[in-house]
Amino acid sequence: MPRDEEFYGKHGEPRKYDPAFKGPIQNRSCTDIVCCILFIIAILGYIAVGILAWSQGDPRKVIYPTDSRGQFCGQAASACFTALSHTLCLPPPLMPCTLYRGLVIAMLTSLLFIILLRFLAGIMVWIMIALVIIVIGYGIFHCYMEYAALKGEPGANVTLQELGFQTDFSVYLQIRQTWLAFMIILAIVEVIIILLLIFLRKRILIAIALIKEASRAIGHVMCSLFYPLFTFLLLAIVIAYWAVTAVYPFMLQSNSDMRHFNYTTSPMKAQCPDSQCLFAFYGGETVYHKYLIGLQFYNVFLFFWCANFVIALGQMTLAGAFASYYWAFVKPDDMPAFPVFSSLGRSLRYHTGSLAFGSLILSIIQIIRVLLEYLDHKLKGAQNKFAKFLLCCLKCCFWCLEKCIKFLNRNAYIMVAMYGKNFCTSARDAFFLLMRNMIRVAVLDKVTDFLLFLGKLLIVGLVGVFAFFFFSGRVKAFENTAPNLHYYWVPILTVVIGSYLIAHGFFSVYAMCVDTLFLCFCEDLERNDGSAARPYYMSSTLHEILWKNKAEDPSSSAAQQQDSEDIQLKQQQTKDEDES
Incomplete structure (x- = not known):
């Protein structure tokens, strides 16, 4: 068994007895303020991207076809619309029910x-x-x-x-x-x-x-x-906003698609053999079109960030509610009246930055995985086996990294909900606490x-x-x-x-x-x-069953050794005092 100095030196110091600790700390301050401000700015930018996409795009391009002049089918004549309407296939009325x-x-x-x-x-x-x-x-x-x-x-x-x-x-x-x-x-x-x-x-x-x-x-x-x-x-x-914002730019981008036109047999090609037929934007190309790919990437990244933020908010809210149950000495008398709403209020009021920080780290990893999948799709026809092997290794590593970050974030949010510290400190405390109880975790x-x-x-x-x-x-x-x-x-x-x-x-x-x-x-x-x-604070049944594993836990063994050494030291001090 490792010595207690060795064990706690590697995995942090254990928690000390605090008679004032009665569960999730109420008097807390805002954490990770910089990341909170960054998240708010990103949300405002996301709203701006959505407004820009909705003002520039046109949803009718998904429903109605257009001619070579960009006019919608059915505006000048209704025959195209009528023919299209007969092709619609509605599901059986009983199916949704x-x-x-x-x-x-x-x-x-x-x-x-x-x-x-x-x-x-x-x-x-x-x-x-x-x-x-x-x-x-x-x-x-x-x-x-x-x-x-x-x-x-x-x-x-x-x-x-x-x-x-x-x-x-x-x-x-x-x-x-x-x-x-x-x-x-x-x-x-x-x-x-x-x-x-x-x-x-x-x-x-x-x-x-x-x-x-x-x-x-x-x-x-x-x-x-x-x-x-x-x-x-x-x-x-979040999903609806992302989908609508993603579709509207594609509606505008569809204007730049090449229309099939047999230019090789046209009289203009015969008069000028070196000429080419290139399709231009309806109404000309604007600055918006130049940065369309960047805006789509921003849309995807903010989708990951917002979705992970929502999931993290749920985890921290539930963690705060259940922690208030565990640390109530007399259950449920010592619990707050509305534990879920109280925890939700604390999470949004004090720890929006911590939630944004943890979800940002996870979103960066997820967007890298999306880029790797995109590269894998593009390299499917490539013959370079080394590149395929390297890409496969990267995909595997980032998949494992995403799972690890999700696990650490989840436990970090629990510690934030209890103690109100920032994300990095809470993640470190959660990691060391799990390492000190690695056998129980497994x-x-x-x-x-x-x-x-x-x-x-x-x-x-x-x-x-x-x-x-x-x-x-x-x-x-x-x-x-x-x-x-x-x-x-x-x-x-x-x-x-x-x-x-x-x-x-x-x-x-x-x-x-x-x-x-x-x-x-x-x-x-x-x-x-x-x-x-x-x-x-644990129930008697839980203590009776879980205490059987104490001998298997190196942290408990180290704690037992520390307690025995403290007792021996006190006995020696008492003996010296009596002799003097």
Whole structure:
């Protein structure tokens, strides 16, 4: 075991006992003011870019075609518009209603699952594990039955390579190799999950204890379950603004496209063989056209920055609310009246700069990844293997870097929500706190994330199976209500993706609660010792189960060694005083 000086020298000093600390600090000052000002200026510039794009662009160019003079089809004569209107293909009226139903089922299932976790966390976790194994096992069985049913069917033995890419996805379902591939993939996933459960069976009990504590916290902060709706609304505004701002310049840029004109056979080409036909802008080229690419890049970058800012705001808000629950000695009497709104107000009033700082770092990495993808697309036809290898390595490195930054930002926001320090200081404190508890991070926090992932997988699987039987018409009870579709995999995939996003929104609250309680638990162990003078803030059940891992943690071993040395030193001082 490392010596305590060695260990804490590398991973920072542990938290000291502070009788005045009762949770998220109320008296705090604004942090990262420079980045806050920079973010406000960038937002004002973003608004200016949007106004410029809307004033210069024309949305009618997406709807109506134009002639060689730039006039819209249908202005001089209505024949073009009439012909175009007959080509419109409207979806069946029942389709949108049938889809919002699938998504509502996913939302109700997720909400029901969260409520059951609140009261029956231990039982629900084991039921969830069993249902995930059963659902995947049924998927394997169904794939095998489809594979066996296609035996001897004409054209069923065609390989996927021979078939190639088909826009009609139902064609793939008529091939045996498709169902064989599905069966192998599901079998591999099933084996991996079972092996993980076998090796992590002891840690699952510890993770269940943390989930129970998170359930109690969410029970006292029920409005936190609906906070993802606020985040979704803000993200929808950001995405809509980005999309409209991006489309309007493209509408104007479409004016510069070459119109197909057979100039080689024209009389002018015969009179002047060296002449060329180049299409110019309608009305001439302006300064706006010269910087169009730069403005589009600015639009993409601000989209990443604003989207990451919204997500970071949600993480810090929830972290502050759940931290106020953990550090309340008498729960819920010592908690604020409205913990979510109080935390949201603190985050926006004092820490907009810190949120902007963390989201800026992440946005820079994401925009670099976008540029690497663009270069990869451009170099697809290149023969330089070294360049392809280097580009692949860069993409992999920046993908890993993005994951690491997201993890560090998430924990930094928790520390900002508790102590009100700037982003860099909070990120450093969070990093050292995690390093001092690296064993617990590896075996506890990640096991909990795995169990929550199984919960999302279960909801998506159940809704996906229901959508498959509903849209495919294989259940007689749904024959009159299900729409008659030729491509029923499209609504199925839509429902599956939508249900995953809904489940992710609900479970993200649980994940943020678990991460916050985990950091608070680690600080609680460093601040307090469980005595009457320095009692723990954690619940008795959580303390009983999590304390079993104390011997595995090098930080706790170092702390024990420090305590024993302090006791020996005090005993020696007392002995010397008695002798004197």
